[in-house]
Amino acid sequence: QKEVEQNSGPLSVPEGAIASLNCTYSDRGSQSFFWYRQYSGKSPELIMSIYSNGDKEDGRFTAQLNKASQYVSLLIRDSQPSDSATYLCAVKKAAGNKLTFGGGTRVLVKP
Protein backbone atom coordinates (compact mmCIF):
# COMPACT_ATOMS: atom_id res chain seq x y z
CA GLN A 1 0.00 0.00 0.00
CA LYS A 2 1.33 3.41 -0.97
CA GLU A 3 1.58 6.00 1.79
CA VAL A 4 -0.50 8.53 -0.14
CA GLU A 5 -2.85 7.42 -2.89
CA GLN A 6 -4.73 9.34 -5.54
CA ASN A 7 -6.69 8.29 -8.58
CA SER A 8 -4.45 9.15 -11.54
CA GLY A 9 -7.38 10.17 -13.74
CA PRO A 10 -7.87 11.85 -16.04
CA LEU A 11 -10.89 13.34 -14.32
CA SER A 12 -12.92 14.92 -17.09
CA VAL A 13 -15.21 17.74 -15.93
CA PRO A 14 -17.49 20.03 -17.96
CA GLU A 15 -16.82 23.73 -17.61
CA GLY A 16 -18.80 25.17 -14.72
CA ALA A 17 -19.17 21.84 -12.91
CA ILE A 18 -17.61 20.71 -9.63
CA ALA A 19 -14.42 18.67 -9.76
CA SER A 20 -13.99 16.33 -6.80
CA LEU A 21 -10.54 14.92 -6.06
CA ASN A 22 -9.75 12.39 -3.36
CA CYS A 23 -6.62 11.38 -1.54
CA THR A 24 -6.10 8.68 1.09
CA TYR A 25 -3.13 8.24 3.37
CA SER A 26 -1.90 5.37 5.47
CA ASP A 27 0.00 6.99 8.37
CA ARG A 28 -2.29 8.01 11.22
CA GLY A 29 0.49 10.23 12.52
CA SER A 30 0.05 12.56 9.56
CA GLN A 31 -0.59 16.10 10.69
CA SER A 32 -0.65 18.46 7.73
CA PHE A 33 -2.21 18.08 4.31
CA PHE A 34 -1.59 20.08 1.18
CA TRP A 35 -2.91 20.34 -2.33
CA TYR A 36 -0.57 21.50 -5.07
CA ARG A 37 -1.53 22.26 -8.64
CA GLN A 38 0.99 21.51 -11.37
CA TYR A 39 0.57 22.60 -14.95
CA SER A 40 2.39 20.58 -17.58
CA GLY A 41 6.06 21.52 -17.66
CA LYS A 42 5.75 23.81 -14.61
CA SER A 43 6.49 23.45 -10.93
CA PRO A 44 3.94 22.62 -8.21
CA GLU A 45 1.99 25.57 -6.84
CA LEU A 46 0.40 25.45 -3.38
CA ILE A 47 -3.33 26.01 -3.55
CA MET A 48 -4.66 24.71 -0.22
CA SER A 49 -3.47 23.48 3.15
CA ILE A 50 -5.59 21.90 5.87
CA TYR A 51 -4.73 20.64 9.33
CA SER A 52 -8.04 20.13 11.19
CA ASN A 53 -11.00 17.90 10.49
CA GLY A 54 -13.72 19.56 8.46
CA ASP A 55 -13.84 21.90 5.53
CA LYS A 56 -11.66 24.82 4.55
CA GLU A 57 -12.71 27.13 1.75
CA ASP A 58 -10.59 29.48 -0.34
CA GLY A 59 -12.32 31.00 -3.32
CA ARG A 60 -13.49 28.23 -5.65
CA PHE A 61 -11.49 25.62 -3.74
CA THR A 62 -12.64 23.63 -0.71
CA ALA A 63 -10.44 21.16 1.09
CA GLN A 64 -12.03 18.52 3.31
CA LEU A 65 -10.20 16.47 5.91
CA ASN A 66 -11.38 13.37 7.74
CA LYS A 67 -8.60 12.02 9.93
CA ALA A 68 -10.68 9.11 11.25
CA SER A 69 -11.15 7.82 7.71
CA GLN A 70 -7.70 9.00 6.61
CA TYR A 71 -8.76 10.91 3.58
CA VAL A 72 -8.50 14.42 2.30
CA SER A 73 -10.37 15.79 -0.67
CA LEU A 74 -10.38 18.86 -2.86
CA LEU A 75 -13.44 20.35 -4.50
CA ILE A 76 -13.10 22.81 -7.34
CA ARG A 77 -16.34 24.71 -7.93
CA ASP A 78 -17.26 26.38 -11.22
CA SER A 79 -14.40 24.55 -12.95
CA GLN A 80 -12.64 26.51 -15.68
CA PRO A 81 -10.43 25.28 -18.54
CA SER A 82 -7.55 26.99 -16.73
CA ASP A 83 -8.05 24.47 -13.88
CA SER A 84 -6.86 21.70 -16.21
CA ALA A 85 -3.71 20.46 -14.48
CA THR A 86 -2.37 17.69 -12.27
CA TYR A 87 -3.32 18.04 -8.62
CA LEU A 88 -0.87 16.63 -6.11
CA CYS A 89 -1.91 15.65 -2.59
CA ALA A 90 0.93 15.93 -0.07
CA VAL A 91 1.01 14.79 3.54
CA LYS A 92 3.36 15.71 6.36
CA LYS A 93 3.86 13.94 9.67
CA ALA A 94 3.92 15.85 12.94
CA ALA A 95 7.70 15.77 13.21
CA GLY A 96 10.17 16.71 10.51
CA ASN A 97 9.88 18.55 7.23
CA LYS A 98 9.34 15.70 4.83
CA LEU A 99 6.32 15.76 2.50
CA THR A 100 4.99 12.54 1.03
CA PHE A 101 3.26 13.03 -2.30
CA GLY A 102 0.52 11.07 -3.94
CA GLY A 103 0.87 10.23 -7.61
CA GLY A 104 -1.36 13.11 -8.65
CA THR A 105 -4.75 13.35 -10.33
CA ARG A 106 -4.93 14.81 -13.82
CA VAL A 107 -7.97 17.04 -14.29
CA LEU A 108 -9.32 18.04 -17.68
CA VAL A 109 -11.98 20.76 -17.81
CA LYS A 110 -13.76 20.74 -21.13
CA PRO A 111 -15.40 23.93 -22.48
Next chain:
Amino acid sequence: DTEVTQTPKHLVMGMTNKKSLKCEQHMGHRAMYWYKQKAKKPPELMFVYSYEKLSINESVPSRFSPECPNSSLLNLHLHALQPEDSALYLCASSHRPPGNQETQYFGPGTRLLVL
Protein backbone atom coordinates in the same frame (compact mmCIF):
# COMPACT_ATOMS: atom_id res chain seq x y z
CA ASP B 1 6.07 36.96 -1.02
CA THR B 2 6.67 33.25 -1.60
CA GLU B 3 9.26 33.42 -4.34
CA VAL B 4 11.92 30.82 -4.78
CA THR B 5 14.19 31.37 -7.78
CA GLN B 6 16.21 28.77 -9.65
CA THR B 7 18.91 29.04 -12.29
CA PRO B 8 19.37 27.98 -14.95
CA LYS B 9 15.92 27.23 -16.33
CA HIS B 10 17.30 24.67 -18.75
CA LEU B 11 20.58 22.76 -18.75
CA VAL B 12 22.05 20.29 -21.22
CA MET B 13 25.17 18.48 -20.12
CA GLY B 14 27.30 15.57 -21.15
CA MET B 15 28.05 12.65 -18.90
CA THR B 16 31.58 13.92 -18.23
CA ASN B 17 30.56 17.49 -17.42
CA LYS B 18 30.40 19.21 -14.05
CA LYS B 19 27.61 21.70 -13.56
CA SER B 20 25.71 23.32 -10.72
CA LEU B 21 22.10 24.23 -10.11
CA LYS B 22 21.34 27.26 -7.98
CA CYS B 23 18.37 28.08 -5.79
CA GLU B 24 17.70 31.27 -3.87
CA GLN B 25 15.06 32.56 -1.49
CA HIS B 26 14.94 35.76 0.51
CA MET B 27 11.91 35.01 2.64
CA GLY B 28 13.85 34.00 5.75
CA HIS B 29 12.80 30.37 5.36
CA ARG B 30 15.06 28.11 7.40
CA ALA B 31 14.56 24.87 5.49
CA MET B 32 15.40 24.25 1.84
CA TYR B 33 14.90 21.19 -0.32
CA TRP B 34 15.96 19.55 -3.56
CA TYR B 35 13.50 17.36 -5.43
CA LYS B 36 13.76 15.42 -8.67
CA GLN B 37 10.67 14.98 -10.82
CA LYS B 38 10.35 12.68 -13.79
CA ALA B 39 7.53 13.03 -16.32
CA LYS B 40 4.08 12.04 -15.00
CA LYS B 41 5.51 11.27 -11.54
CA PRO B 42 5.31 13.22 -8.28
CA PRO B 43 8.33 15.09 -6.95
CA GLU B 44 10.85 12.81 -5.28
CA LEU B 45 12.74 14.24 -2.31
CA MET B 46 16.53 14.25 -2.59
CA PHE B 47 17.91 16.47 0.19
CA VAL B 48 16.72 18.69 3.01
CA TYR B 49 18.71 21.44 4.67
CA SER B 50 17.47 22.80 7.95
CA TYR B 51 19.22 25.84 9.42
CA GLU B 52 21.97 25.39 6.80
CA LYS B 53 22.71 21.83 7.91
CA LEU B 54 21.95 18.74 5.87
CA SER B 55 19.15 16.95 7.73
CA ILE B 56 17.91 14.47 5.13
CA ASN B 57 19.69 12.66 2.30
CA GLU B 58 17.32 10.23 0.65
CA SER B 59 20.11 7.83 -0.37
CA VAL B 60 20.96 9.98 -3.38
CA PRO B 61 23.94 8.86 -5.53
CA SER B 62 27.16 10.76 -4.82
CA ARG B 63 27.17 12.24 -8.32
CA PHE B 64 24.69 14.71 -6.81
CA SER B 65 26.29 16.93 -4.17
CA PRO B 66 24.26 19.54 -2.31
CA GLU B 67 25.66 22.65 -0.71
CA CYS B 68 24.06 25.34 1.44
CA PRO B 69 26.48 28.30 1.59
CA ASN B 70 24.05 30.44 3.59
CA SER B 71 20.44 30.59 4.69
CA SER B 72 19.25 32.03 1.37
CA LEU B 73 21.17 29.91 -1.08
CA LEU B 74 21.15 26.24 -2.03
CA ASN B 75 23.27 24.63 -4.70
CA LEU B 76 23.23 21.20 -6.30
CA HIS B 77 26.53 20.18 -7.86
CA LEU B 78 26.32 17.64 -10.65
CA HIS B 79 29.14 15.41 -11.83
CA ALA B 80 29.27 12.36 -14.08
CA LEU B 81 25.53 12.16 -14.47
CA GLN B 82 23.72 9.47 -16.43
CA PRO B 83 21.02 9.96 -19.08
CA GLU B 84 18.44 8.61 -16.60
CA ASP B 85 19.19 11.62 -14.39
CA SER B 86 17.42 13.79 -16.95
CA ALA B 87 14.47 15.34 -15.10
CA LEU B 88 12.99 18.50 -13.67
CA TYR B 89 14.95 19.51 -10.57
CA LEU B 90 12.87 21.45 -8.11
CA CYS B 91 14.02 23.54 -5.20
CA ALA B 92 11.65 24.38 -2.36
CA SER B 93 11.82 26.32 0.86
CA SER B 94 9.53 26.20 3.85
CA HIS B 95 8.45 28.08 6.90
CA ARG B 96 5.85 27.83 9.61
CA PRO B 97 3.41 30.74 9.53
CA PRO B 98 1.91 31.67 12.93
CA GLY B 99 -0.91 29.30 13.75
CA ASN B 100 -0.11 27.04 10.84
CA GLN B 101 2.08 24.09 9.95
CA GLU B 102 5.36 24.00 8.04
CA THR B 103 4.52 24.84 4.42
CA GLN B 104 6.71 24.28 1.37
CA TYR B 105 6.91 26.54 -1.68
CA PHE B 106 8.51 25.44 -4.91
CA GLY B 107 10.73 27.29 -7.32
CA PRO B 108 10.16 27.09 -11.09
CA GLY B 109 12.63 24.24 -11.54
CA THR B 110 15.59 23.48 -13.76
CA ARG B 111 14.95 21.13 -16.65
CA LEU B 112 18.06 18.99 -17.03
CA LEU B 113 18.95 16.89 -20.04
CA VAL B 114 21.95 14.57 -19.80
CA LEU B 115 23.33 13.38 -23.12
